[in-house]
Amino acid sequence: MDYLARAGFDVYAVDARGYGESTRPPQMRVAAAQSEPLGRTESGLRDFTSAVNFVLRISGIARINVIGMSWGGSVSGAFTARNGHKVRRLGLVAPQWVSDKPIPLDPGGPLGGYRVVRAADARERWVNAAPEWKRSTLIPDGGFEAWLDNTVRTEPDEALREKQSIRVANGRIQDIREYWGAGKAFYDPGHIEVPVLLIHGEWDVDVPLALAQDYFAHLSGSPDKRWLELGEATHMLLLEKNRGHAYQALVSFLSEA
Numbered sequence: 001m002d003y004l005a006r007a008g009f010d011v012y013a014v015d016a017r018g019y020g021e022s023t024r025p026p027q028m029r030v031a032a033a034q035s036e037p038l039g040r041t042e043s044g045l046r047d048f049t050s051a052v053n054f055v056l057r058i059s060g061i062a063r064i065n066v067i068g069m070s071w072g073g074s075v076s077g078a079f080t081a082r083n084g085h086k087v088r089r090l091g092l093v094a095p096q097w098v099s100d101k102p103i104p105l106d107p108g109g110p111l112g113g114y115r116v117v118r119a120a121d122a123r124e125r126w127v128n129a130a131p132e133w134k135r136s137t138l139i140p141d142g143g144f145e146a147w148l149d150n151t152v153r154t155e156p157d158e159a160l161r162e163k164q165s166i167r168v169a170n171g172r173i174q175d176i177r178e179y180w181g182a183g184k185a186f187y188d189p190g191h192i193e194v195p196v197l198l199i200h201g202e203w204d205v206d207v208p209l210a211l212a213q214d215y216f217a218h219l220s221g222s223p224d225k226r227w228l229e230l231g232e233a234t235h236m237l238l239l240e241k242n243r244g245h246a247y248q249a250l251v252s253f254l255s256e257a
Contacts, residue, residue, distance in 0.1 A: 007251045010059065014051045016044040016075070018114075018169040020154050025113075028167055032112030039114075039169030041179075041186055044075045052079065052086060062086075065254045069093035069238060070206065071172050074186060081191035090192065091250050093199045094207040094235050096180050097215040103181050104206055111170045119151050120164040129205045129234040138232070138240055147239060189215060195224035197253040199246050201233030226253070 001011045015022040018039045027035035055064060065088050068076030073095025080087045107115075123144050127135040148164065155166040179186045196219055200212040209229075219225045228249050233242050 003247045004251065004254075007255070009065070009254070012051065012055055014048055016047045022047075024156060024167070025169075027113045028169070032114050032170075035113030037111045037113060037170035037174035039171035041071070041074055041078065041171065041175045043171065044071070045078050048075050048079055049083070052083075056086065063088040065089045065091070067091040067093070067250060068095065070235065071096060074175075077189060077192065078187040080194060081187045081189065084191075084193045087194050089195045089197070089254055089256075091197045091199070091253060093238060093246065094201065094204050094212065095198075095215060096176075096186075097207065097211045098180050098183050098185055099211055100183060103176050106173050106176050106181065111174055114167045114169050116160065116165055117168050118163065118165045119148055122148075126234065126236055129203045130232070131203075134232060138234070140241055143239055185218075189218040190220040192219060193221045193223070195226075195253070195256075196222045197226045197228065197249065199228045199230060199237070199249065201230045201235060201237040201240075203233060204235045204237075206235040 001013060004011045016039065018024055018028060025038050027038055052064060052066075056062070063086055066076045066080060068074070068091070070093070073092045076090065077092060077095055080090050123139075126144075127138050130138050152161050152164050152166060155161050157167065160166060175186065178184070198212065198216050198219075200207070200209065202209070204212070216225065216227055228246070230237055230242055230245055233240055233246075237243060237246055
């Protein structure tokens, strides 16, 4: 956000309900088994649409640039497919796509409304996507600690914060089971009719190269689609040592007339 702002953009970030600074559904205050998976993509899409409409209203402009990563790419991609007249250009970082193989995010088993995740354990899974001899240099010094502090800080439950843990809505996993992991797309990328920049990391195990390539091929309605394959980068490339290349590419792409 700082990088984009320094480049001259007004920048907004959206926390869908159940995440970050946004409110938690009341079901997240009771036992997870008492509700169906919360935070489905359709719910995130409604939240994102509200945010976009707010920005358009207060700014007085007709279209905005949109950036989405991973599940955020699903939300922003679906939004653009449905509301292309509100979007000027779309930047996507490793968006979800259909797979005929198990998707790592799904742990299996029955799903309640949410699950408790120890955020401090995320580093091992993160760096293990890279070759062993590259893991120690993948995340800049202090980068994981900053991510951890900001992630845990927004958890409303003090007891969980002390354990460096957070509650995470299970809706995304339910959508994997009903859509991405079942060979069914949540939306059709061919309905995106604006310029698209797709950024992918070579060590991404959550959205492997073949999936990203297939998604790119399905962007048949875009008048200008581009691909940036970032070397020595995982699914979390925006927080890693080579993130500057992605930042620069996005600024250049979004700045074009």
